Amino acid sequence: MQNPDPAPAAPTVISRTGTAYFPIALVSRLPYAMMVIGVLTLVVAARGSIELGGLNSAMVGLGVAFCGPLIGAAADRFGQRPTLLITGALNSVVLGALAWVAFSDLPVWTVFLGSLLAGATAPQVSPMSRSRLVTIIKQDLPVQKRPRALSSFLAYESAADEVIFVFGPVAVGLLATTLGAWAPMVGAAILTLIFVTAFALHHTSAPPQSAAERAATLAPASELWRPTLLVTVLGIFAVGAFFGSMLTSLTSFMQDRGAAEQAGLYYGVMGVGSAIFAIAVAFLPARFTLRYRWPLFAILILAGTVLLQTAHDIPGMLLSLAVMGIGVGPLLVTLYSFGAHRSPAGRSATVMTMLGSGLMVGQSAAAAVTGIVADQIGTQEALLFPLYSALIALAAGLVNWALTGNTARHTAAAE
Template identity: 85%
Template structure:
């Protein structure tokens, strides 16, 4: 009888999650990515005004900002399963109601409230998936394998978000053009009911803790206000601002050329490149620490938005999008890696939800602002908004450089 080597018996992330975890987690976050653009499409079609559509998208983001972190805190306290089952059911009903309200004769303020509540109840599957994987890596894997595994799976998660945020608007466009403007929101409600439920019931879902366990393992909420963590949130809000402003200004750019419906496809050039480079982060040398990565990747986004200012035809627009894609995916991985490192004990889901909410808030706010700028001033002015978002990303990276300090450990997972 031969001995089994430790290498063959050591657990892996996939052995702990199972292969089906990843497609379930991927599809379950699709409604979240469809929500902002879906509400915009719904309201513009139903009420006939782009400005009102942008404001309702902003209300979705406001709802996420107000309640997203609270949903994450509830998951840390009571477990992900009950939290996701409750929010998923409520969100499905609210999305269906929102689609009905948009085409009804009810006043605008009712539509605003419905949009806010849809955002407020959005299940936070993406940050909770990150929380699950980070917990598995930190508790089940041998210490020497944790840094590379953390980098690899956070890179995968960011790439997954990139793919979803690229294809979410495409799916919205297909459903709205082939069926009706209400179809994307109703589709999001159905996907939420089916796949968020499946994600909630998956065996990786963290169980609720007893009062004694929470007291022993839950760090004080005040630790969520540490400057190092808050600057990470600022950085990811900047990425959200970039996403929202870039898609909206690109739509205006293509509308000027009589092809507004092609904006989602053109945007995919940046998204696909971004996803590829996000995955490539796992192969970066350990000496290239997170502290260095943030300002460098933000500078690449800034370079792309600089090229954007001189983009007067499609080839030059594609070039600027390609340059931005090299920076934005790796920057997302970097920011989520910082979030994983800086999570207070027992508050991983809260922190990841703060970051996911920041991304959605930035996206929805920038979409509303950029749409107004494009309508009132023009496309060239709208193209300045992504440049401003890139400057915020670079500036927050500089502040993080100071807060992190020169004594950071020089490993792939070090600050």
């Protein structure tokens, strides 16, 4: 008598994605993390103005703000594959052209236009990767495994972003130092062409939907304007502003000591710690809910930024960076978790792109403003901007607390 066939193994995220997915998704988001600092480095070297470089970085963020959510909406409607292939190809051309325009004799408005188009065509790999993983978890995994899997993979995605946003400026610095200020833009264009294309063609890419499928599964666009979702976008904007203001003010701090090129290395102290603590979020107990996590992690960042105001030497700066790293990674995971739970039906890529755009807009705008303050007033005044960003993140967390309310049982899996 033959034994009955064994039950098929329960599906996992990795069995659905394949192991090659994660390195492709990781490297394909590197150009995005290189753009703001790469444009700053390019324009300062080509046009000789720190202020002009900061303003062009802000134009990158402006382009992302205008077009990032539209790219996410296009992915929800037409599928990620054609959306990423088109934006990736356009972005590669724009980045290469910008490297030439900056050093040309063309008027400065052409540089601004190039920076705006670089942001407007930026492929939204990070939010689309989150959208893919969230969709796999919600559709393919057993119900009892979904909460832990969602927390774990959103933690991974946030840690991946942390690593990329730390090594993006390092890559810009290495390329600019060894080859020239044009090299980061050309390098980002090449990486986009190769890896974003590979990411677009991966089998996990969300397919397009027919008009009937969209009508049946797509929530009204008005649901994207719900207060609970908008306050989440505000929270992640504040985190982006923290990143931009912290790196810029740290660069000014190190420039005062004759070692501006070392800023990226010291920034890594916060980034590495932040990535480690972001991953650790997956192991927090469910009773420590998202509603509690947001203000607590924001307070940790705030404590680090308060300590930052007393940092007058390298050890003091490193201590404040380490404290901030404890809070910023877990807060990023928390905000993306809120975004996943609050995404209207059929608009996951749109929401994740809104969050990714908010992060980039906050980073580029804060980098521009902080750079102007550091250049025209001084480093100590520039160091206040990470503190302001932390206060905004905490205020948004308190608003979220009020909006979330006490009526439902909130878990780490469902707010």
